[in-house]
Amino acid sequence: MSPDDLDPQETREWREALDAVVAIDGRERGAFILARVLEQAQRAGVTARLPLTTDFVNTIRVEDEPAFPGDEWMEKRIRRIVRWNAMAMVARANKSFAGLGGHISTYASSAALYEVGFNHFFRGKDGEGESGDQVFFQGHASPGIYSRAYLEGRLTLDQLEHFRRESRGKGLSSYPHPRLMADFWEFPTVSMGLGPLTSIYQARFNRYLHARGIKDTSASRVWAFVGDGETDEPETLGSLSLAAREGLDNLTWVVNCNLQRLDGPVRGNGKIVQELEAVFRGAGWNVVKLIWGRGWDPLLAADADGLLVQRMNEIVDGQFQKYTTSGGDFIRQDFFGKHPKLLKMVEDLSDEQVKKLRRGGHDTQKIYAALKRAVDHRGQPTVILAHTVKGWSLGETFEASNATHQMKKLNEKELLAFRDALEMPLTDAQAMEAPFHHPGPKSDEVAYLMERRRALGGSLPRRKMKPALRLEVPGEAVFAEFAEGTKSGEGVSTTMAFVRLLGKLLRDKSLGQRVVPIIPDEARTFGMDPLFRQVGIYSSKGQLYEPVDKSMLLYYREAKDGQVLEEGITEAGSMGSFTAAGTAHATHGQPMVPFYIFYSMFGFQRVGDLAWAFGDARGRGFLMGATAGRTTLNGEGLQHEDGHSHVLASQVPNVRCYDPAFAYEIAAIVEDGLHRMLEKDEDVFYYVTLQNENYVMAPQPQGAREGVIKGLYAFRKAEKRLKHHVQLFGSGSIMVQVLAAAERLQQFGVSCDIWGAPSYQLLRNDALACERWNRHHPEKAPRVPYLLQALSGVTGPFIAASDWVKAWPDMISRWVPGRYVVLGTDGYGMSDTRPELRRHFEVDSESIVVAALDALRLEGRMAGADVAKAMATLGYDPEKRDPMSV
Ligand SMILES: Cc1ncc(C[n+]2csc(CCOP(=O)(O)OP(=O)(O)O)c2C)c(N)n1
Ligand SMILES: [Mg+2]
Numbered sequence: 001m002s003p004d005d006l007d008p009q010e011t012r013e014w015r016e017a018l019d020a021v022v023a024i025d026g027r028e029r030g031a032f033i034l035a036r037v038l039e040q041a042q043r044a045g046v047t048a049r050l051p052l053t054t055d056f057v058n059t060i061r062v063e064d065e066p067a068f069p070g071d072e073w074m075e076k077r078i079r080r081i082v083r084w085n086a087m088a089m090v091a092r093a094n095k096s097f098a099g100l101g102g103h104i105s106t107y108a109s110s111a112a113l114y115e116v117g118f119n120h121f122f123r124g125k126d127g128e129g130e131s132g133d134q135v136f137f138q139g140h141a142s143p144g145i146y147s148r149a150y151l152e153g154r155l156t157l158d159q160l161e162h163f164r165r166e167s168r169g170k171g172l173s174s175y176p177h178p179r180l181m182a183d184f185w186e187f188p189t190v191s192m193g194l195g196p197l198t199s200i201y202q203a204r205f206n207r208y209l210h211a212r213g214i215k216d217t218s219a220s221r222v223w224a225f226v227g228d229g230e231t232d233e234p235e236t237l238g239s240l241s242l243a244a245r246e247g248l249d250n251l252t253w254v255v256n257c258n259l260q261r262l263d264g265p266v267r268g269n270g271k272i273v274q275e276l277e278a279v280f281r282g283a284g285w286n287v288v289k290l291i292w293g294r295g296w297d298p299l300l301a302a303d304a305d306g307l308l309v310q311r312m313n314e315i316v317d318g319q320f321q322k323y324t325t326s327g328g329d330f331i332r333q334d335f336f337g338k339h340p341k342l343l344k345m346v347e348d349l350s351d352e353q354v355k356k357l358r359r360g361g362h363d364t365q366k367i368y369a370a371l372k373r374a375v376d377h378r379g380q381p382t383v384i385l386a387h388t389v390k391g392w393s394l395g396e397t398f399e400a401s402n403a404t405h406q407m408k409k410l411n412e413k414e415l416l417a418f419r420d421a422l423e424m425p426l427t428d429a430q431a432m433e434a435p436f437h438h439p440g441p442k443s444d445e446v447a448y449l450m451e452r453r454r455a456l457g458g459s460l461p462r463r464k465m466k467p468a469l470r471l472e473v474p475g476e477a478v479f480a481e482f483a484e485g486t487k488s489g490e491g492v493s494t495t496m497a498f499v500r501l502l503g504k505l506l507r508d509k510s511l512g513q514r515v516v517p518i519i520p521d522e523a524r525t526f527g528m529d530p531l532f533r534q535v536g537i538y539s540s541k542g543q544l545y546e547p548v549d550k551s552m553l554l555y556y557r558e559a560k561d562g563q564v565l566e567e568g569i570t571e572a573g574s575m576g577s578f579t580a581a582g583t584a585h586a587t588h589g590q591p592m593v594p595f596y597i598f599y600s601m602f603g604f605q606r607v608g609d610l611a612w613a614f615g616d617a618r619g620r621g622f623l624m625g626a627t628a629g630r631t632t633l634n635g636e637g638l639q640h641e642d643g644h645s646h647v648l649a650s651q652v653p654n655v656r657c658y659d660p661a662f663a664y665e666i667a668a669i670v671e672d673g674l675h676r677m678l679e680k681d682e683d684v685f686y687y688v689t690l691q692n693e694n695y696v697m698a699p700q701p702q703g704a705r706e707g708v709i710k711g712l713y714a715f716r717k718a719e720k721r722l723k724h725h726v727q728l729f730g731s732g733s734i735m736v737q738v739l740a741a742a743e744r745l746q747q748f749g750v751s752c753d754i755w756g757a758p759s760y761q762l763l764r765n766d767a768l769a770c771e772r773w774n775r776h777h778p779e780k781a782p783r784v785p786y787l788l789q790a791l792s793g794v795t796g797p798f799i800a801a802s803d804w805v806k807a808w809p810d811m812i813s814r815w816v817p818g819r820y821v822v823l824g825t826d827g828y829g830m831s832d833t834r835p836e837l838r839r840h841f842e843v844d845s846e847s848i849v850v851a852a853l854d855a856l857r858l859e860g861r862m863a864g865a866d867v868a869k870a871m872a873t874l875g876y877d878p879e880k881r882d883p884m885s886v
Helices: 008-025 027-043 072-096 105-120 139-151 157-161 194-211 240-245 272-283 294-301 307-314 317-324 328-334 340-345 351-355 364-376 412-422 444-455 476-484 494-507 530-535 571-582 604-616 645-649 663-679 705-710 734-746 760-776 786-790 834-841 845-858 864-874
Strands: 134-136 222-227 251-257 286-290 382-387 515-519 593-599 621-626 655-658 685-689 713-716 724-730 750-756 798-801 820-823
Touching: 008 027, 072 105, 072 139, 072 157, 072 364, 072 412, 072 444, 105 139, 105 222, 105 251, 105 364, 105 444, 134 194, 139 157, 139 444, 194 222, 194 240, 194 251, 194 571, 194 604, 240 272, 251 272, 251 364, 272 286, 272 382, 286 364, 294 307, 307 340, 317 328, 328 351, 364 382, 476 494, 476 663, 494 515, 494 530, 494 663, 515 571, 571 593, 571 604, 571 621, 593 663, 604 621, 604 645, 604 685, 621 645, 621 663, 645 655, 645 685, 645 760, 655 663, 655 760, 663 685, 663 705, 705 713, 705 760, 705 786, 724 734, 724 845, 734 750, 734 798, 734 845, 750 845, 760 786, 798 845, 820 845, 834 845, 845 864
Parallel strands: 134 222, 222 251, 251 382, 286 382, 515 593, 593 621, 621 685, 655 685, 724 750, 724 798, 798 820
Antiparallel strands: 713 750
16 A cells, blocks of 8 residues: 555555456456546646556566467577577687687577577568568677578588688678678677667668569568667667657567676666666557566466565666576575565475576567567567576576676586586587587478578578669760859859759669668758759658648658658768668669768768768768868858868778869769669769859869879869979869969969869779789789879979868878878868958968968978068968967
8 A cells, every 4th residue: 555545445446447347348448448537637637647667577468478389399409509509609719719709698698589580580581572571680699690500501610610710701700790791791780779770760761662662671570689788879769769750560679688788787776678668668669578487477477466566676687687696595585585475476486496487588488479569560660678687598607797798718617517508419528629519401400490491581691792683874964964064154062063963863764763862951951952842752651731832843842752861850860771772782682872961070970880880781872971171161160160071981991082173073973983883783882072162163174084083183284384383182162272372373483283183082092002912012013003193294392272181182192203282171160251261271272372382492492581472472471370279
């Protein structure tokens, strides 16, 4: 009885009334009546505190559990072999090569969850549609996934022996890395939070493909296995509401609630399952708690006055962890001993039996029920909160110890105990070597699991290397006009040029349908709002309202088959869509061409790890960093003005970075990218920056295209050489400053050749590749970097200016054949006009002139006094503040 209960008799009557309804008319009727009563209460101004959590017991009642359709004993035997081999993989690797690492305890906690999935739910790619299910495996559980593939005959013993030894090309990667195992892993997951986030957008993208008539994905389910510690990451939980809003019942998450992360308990003083239940339910997910194994069923059935449930509710996770490491006597005394009635409940059980009362995540029957409930549920995504033990059954030192995550080896005693627990057919001497075990391809176990996989559409994970479908790159009609430049002499920005190109690509008969424009609530900023009307915004609900701008030509049009993914303000979520679209060629055999257009500052700096994972996933597509350039986006100030994303991006090995100045560069880059991705099957992606300064788009110089793609081309040679001569490199909107500087330099007797330098990164990569080849082939004629070929016979000094930090042009300094001076926008941005900012960062035409004159001075061709005089003439203050000091 609660102390604030004024009338216990009345309270009891209400409760009994509900019990009676449920007993006679069933639970659904009970829920209906309760909902009506709550409605009435709200209208009467009674604010009932509705709990978002339920008791710490299984959501699925015993009587609602479906019959387990498999052979439990057989599956147990399979699971035991898989578990043994997973342990052996890590233990053997670390015995032979200390420090290789690997994890045993994560998979030990989730083996049964995966195995029920493999035997009964996960669909492979051999079935209809060839997409199968998309399964995001918890990265640290990889040894278990390899182990199963070994039983299935997909991996050899030699590969297992090379776990984490891959540099010679045959090993197994530490975690799910498609980059390293291109025909095996599909989804990189191990950077905590990225897998869960991406899985939501994968499920949504499956719907998008379906709605747009590109592929029937209705049979595909996305599964994501998530660590409970992993839910600390904001990326993990950050997009839950999208999944609910979109009604993604094709999505199931299994959170492996082993109550521990790396250092210790996830919520020692609380209950992670209960906390997550509230979060997921609040976000609109269907929550299935999988807490207790069947051993608890009779005890819960006997718990007439709810004392056992109350005890389950009140014990915090740290204490549950303690129970795992304790004997049955301690559990009896600490857990059941709280109340004589509870003690009585377990009086017929031995300490051993008390100790063996399992958690739900280790009980195949309960797991099957939970997974089936998820698959059958309609209208909402489902999360299964599975209560497990970290390091389950690996023995005392592993099970639930705080250090378990990092433990790599079992000692001999532990190996023997684990052998006994799993009933492995190994002698003591054998077991102590932790050998891999295979029961043979004709064994009952293998026959059983192969039959299961055949019935479910083949093995997984499996990544398809080549898309079944080939797309053609559009021809001349799309790209040619950009080579002509702006005829009217009117100013245009590179952003506008790109938007025009995108519009044309969208209209292309063959490719148009495959283009996926992704925008995080900035379409208007980039002048892309015409797309809303042209191709529509994807919305699973269509448009349920009359848009306020309906009378206008370019109204905000949402449609079920809309093409634009308008993500709202989530750069991370947009990367999720970019990833799903950019990997659709492998996942679904359907090549798609995503263009994700974003504020460049909020790209690699903010979601760099997702870009890295995209590279790992072998994604293909175009990242378009708009409003780029520290001085070109002038008014927005410090947090918006990006002058460094090219340096960040250029470190992702297969990103091709470009800072184009003119429309023809953009057209050449995009066309080349499409060729690589669609025709040459290269797993590359692009980072192209776009700027919002209007200027005349020059026509493409004769023969420049190849140089544009390689990163450097002759834009304009000096008409006549003056007393002095310099070479100027320019890119992006600073090219305009370079052109102006060339004019100004004439008055100081200096003529210039002007070069377009859209990619210092690619020039550098090429030069490094040549250097390396030459080092390895000392007897062969050396390869000459493209940069040196392009600059052959050209003498310096060379002056490079861009809207990026100096490290960007500095990437090639080692190879430039002469004095090389770089100008750039190092330092925090600030708000001002473009001319003022460019002077501040020393990338305006006057600064370029000063740098050129000074380079001539350093070459001994001009006197210091002349340079100083020139500065005075130019109104350039040599004592101005250093932008790095701000
Ligand atoms: C972004 C990121 N931060 C840190 C890590 C290092 N790390 C790897 S596993 C782990 C603990 C994982 O705990 P949990 O998610 O609960 O997984 P489980 O208990 O099932 O192993 C941590 C911190 C990581 N992989 N990614
Ligand atoms: Mg955990």
